Amino acid sequence: MPEMTEARELFMHELGDILYAENMLVKALPKMAKEASDPELRDGFTQHLKETRGQVQRLKEAFAALGEPAKAEQCPGIEGIIEEHDEFMEEEKPSAEVCDLFLTGSGARAEHYEIAAYSGLITMARALGERECVDLLNENLREEKETLRSLEKAARRLSKEQARAEKAAA
Numbered sequence: 001m002p003e004m005t006e007a008r009e010l011f012m013h014e015l016g017d018i019l020y021a022e023n024m025l026v027k028a029l030p031k032m033a034k035e036a037s038d039p040e041l042r043d044g045f046t047q048h049l050k051e052t053r054g055q056v057q058r059l060k061e062a063f064a065a066l067g068e069p070a071k072a073e074q075c076p077g078i079e080g081i082i083e084e085h086d087e088f089m090e091e092e093k094p095s096a097e098v099c100d101l102f103l104t105g106s107g108a109r110a111e112h113y114e115i116a117a118y119s120g121l122i123t124m125a126r127a128l129g130e131r132e133c134v135d136l137l138n139e140n141l142r143e144e145k146e147t148l149r150s151l152e153k154a155a156r157r158l159s160k161e162q163a164r165a166e167k168a169a170a
Contacts, residue, residue, distance in 0.1 A: 016073030
């Protein structure tokens with residue numbers, strides 16, 4: 001493979017990386033929604049699945065704005081986050097309550113990864129003068145940040161409920 005020497009090449013690679021990541025999450029989110037016993041958490045994963053499908057569409061629009069075909073690049077980062085989730089669920093066999101708490105953390109890890117990716121992409125798009133891409137990527141970033149806030153709120157609520165239940169059982 002030839003040496004990567006231009007910022008646009010890196011931008012295209014990173015854009016493909018997040019497209020792959022979002023596509024992986026389109027597959028993972030229904031599973032996470034099914035694993036959640038808390039209705040609010042389950043609804044949050046279902047809602048984010050709809051948003052993620054929209055994010056994939058916006059990424060395809062960004063590629064089109066660049067005059068390039070949408071090409072996903074394998075993303076070991078998101079693969080690792082999903083693999084960690086799957087291994088935990090299989091090996092630890094958490095109770096419903098512990099599972100819900102774990103899902104908030106697992107989801108937050110994915111959101112942090114996506115937020116970092118979009119932040120870097122927006123910086124590069126601005127430098128490259130790709131205003132349409134900046135707008136599309138900013139919308140995805142806004143949704144990711146909102147999802148992270150929702151997961152953090154759910155984690156606080158579920159942690160308090162679990163602590164009260166454990167205290168009452170003691």
